[in-house]
Amino acid sequence: MAITGNINQPELPVQSIKMVKMGLLSAVLIVTLFAIIGTSEAGPHNHEPACDNIACTDDYTPFCGTDGKTYSNACALDVERRCRNPNLKVRCQGECSECGSE
Numbered sequence: 001m002a003i004t005g006n007i008n009q010p011e012l013p014v015q016s017i018k019m020v021k022m023g024l025l026s027a028v029l030i031v032t033l034f035a036i037i038g039t040s041e042a043g044p045h046n047h048e049p050a051c052d053n054i055a056c057t058d059d060y061t062p063f064c065g066t067d068g069k070t071y072s073n074a075c076a077l078d079v080e081r082r083c084r085n086p087n088l089k090v091r092c093q094g095e096c097s098e099c100g101s102e
Helices: 014-040 049-053 075-083
Strands: 063-065 090-093
Touching: 014 090, 063 075
Parallel strands: none
Antiparallel strands: 063 090
């Protein structure tokens, strides 16, 4: 006589399955929050690994930073500010040699 199905294992109530899913979702959210908090506290010259994952376009729309460097576009300047130099600001749009003296 062949037995089909799992007679000895009771089915989990729907409520228990929902609780397990909520527990997993909570764990994922907590890990995500710690990842965000950990990468947002980068200080000057404190290179975070997350900075390596930021991709900017290759377009050349230069911006001059208050550090006297010309950045290829606003994204490149913003990455420098967020990852290495939090005091960096835009001095002017264009190459630094075109900004004039201020």
